[in-house]
Amino acid sequence: MVxxxxxxxxxxxxxxYFSVQPNINQHQIIGFASLKFIETKGKRLILYISI
Known part of the structure; x- marks a missing residue:
């Protein structure tokens, strides 16, 4: 796709660089990236804002 x-x-x-945005929960983002919420059938809304 890239x-x-x-x-x-x-x-x-x-x-x-999570240190640049300290208000971002690193563990939560890594969890989203692993796509485990699909296995558990959890619902997530992921927004991406380009700088």
Whole structure:
């Protein structure tokens, strides 16, 4: 999908600087990235705001 979307480079959660945004819950974001909420059939709304 990255190639189809023609993004300039691949971004991963492991490279996100949580220290820049201390109000973001790192454990919660990593949990979302693991997609475990799909296995447990949980509902999530994920918003992405580009800076």
């Amino acid at each position: 190639k189809v979307a023609a993004f300039p480079f691949k971004k991963e959660v492991k490279y996100f």
